[in-house]
Amino acid sequence: MRTLSKILLWIIMLIHTPIYAQEAVSWQRSENPIQSESVIFISSHAINLETAHNNSKGNLEFQIYHRFFPAISEGFESLYGFDGPVNMRLGFGYAVSDNFTVTLGRSNVNDNLDLRSKWQFCNKVYGSIPMMLAVQGGVAWNSNIFGRDNTDSRNFQYYGQLIFNTRILKNLGIGAVPSYLYNSNFLADEYEDTFGFGFYGQYYFNHRMSTILEYGTVLEGYALPYDYYAWGFELQTAGHFFKLFITNSLTLNPSQYIVGAVYPFEPDEFRLGFMVTRLLPI
């Protein structure tokens, strides 16, 4: 009988186990950690140089760039350069993924058609140091060279750039961009190369306004007489970036600015530049 009693007790306990089992909540927090992404720059460009920032997948960036020929020193008569003439570039950059963008642009400097792609392969925070790295490669076609067939192979230039971005103060992002340009002197009879180096810093007063300083020099190979500089301000609002700056470089596409500038960076030679980009989700 004692055995029967034990069996009965076990049966009762087993029957009522669900009462307690059902009261326990099975939910558990997902173990997937939230990855911290670095935010160093919010625009895909500093001024001439690209940042490692990539727009979100599916965004089309419409780019309108201007470099005004008349020097600011010409004064009101040429509206400080805004009267033009002007070097201009129109471009479309499509973010194929969150870290890959393809851009097609055209500037009126030698009717330069520029096709490039940028791959952001690192976007992390190491300890307290944010880091973004990207590579960019492209081909430029100078489609209107006097005395040469439009499709002459000498009209094509090829380039590659490594883009390194980090932040040294909370609101100060910096970028270093070593570049290589093949056929940098496309007007010459012989092929020449150029190794260039660009640097920029951008200080954000807040998430809408910032100031940018950019510098580019030639390390080796064909070069124009001067290094180029650009300094100005960026305003971000509702999907637009507006950039107004002074510079001694009137070129717009990578195959053009990597080789330097025609004018010195001196007050009498300062030119105005203006860029506007618009993000269009597709």
Added chain:
Amino acid sequence: MAKKLIGIIPVSIILFFCYVYASEYNVDRDQANEVKFISDAPFEDFEGITSQIDGYVFWKDERFDENIDKAASRLYFEVELATMKTGIGMRDRDMREDYLETDKYPRAVYDAKIIAIDPLGNNSYRVTAEGDFSIHGVSQPREIIATVEMEQNDFHVVSAFTVNLKDHNIKVPKLLFLRIGEVIKIELDFHLKFIK
């Protein structure tokens, strides 16, 4: 021994009739869930959006209707604040680091009980919950109302409520001389899946 048996049988009977079936629904993370933090101010209106909501609802009944034991119910939802995107990376960063301090307080949490269920027809209910809403490490008692629609065996939940940033010791962000709204509207639209 007969006395023992006489004792065991009534206990068993009582326990049998006290048998409680419980239901649990968890946030279905495979669905298109959305939590919006909306600031509506004259010069700086924006929406912070994330899909990273998680949690559960639990009650001691097989069915879901106005007759469940509300005192024994529990709902718990949390939102990963560091995943919120406003469309401007710099603003996201400022919000994470300067205002929400997500390293220290990574989640907004609502831990509550159901206090009322009002049928709306067509398998929909107006559910009122009472509990604590916590963000930035500061917890405040809150009554929150949601519309819950039963879809086959799952639930679709839609809710909205407001949060005063000062109530949770969150600095009101400034943009130069402009201020964003002190009161943030939170909108939730998410799905629960049946667990048991």
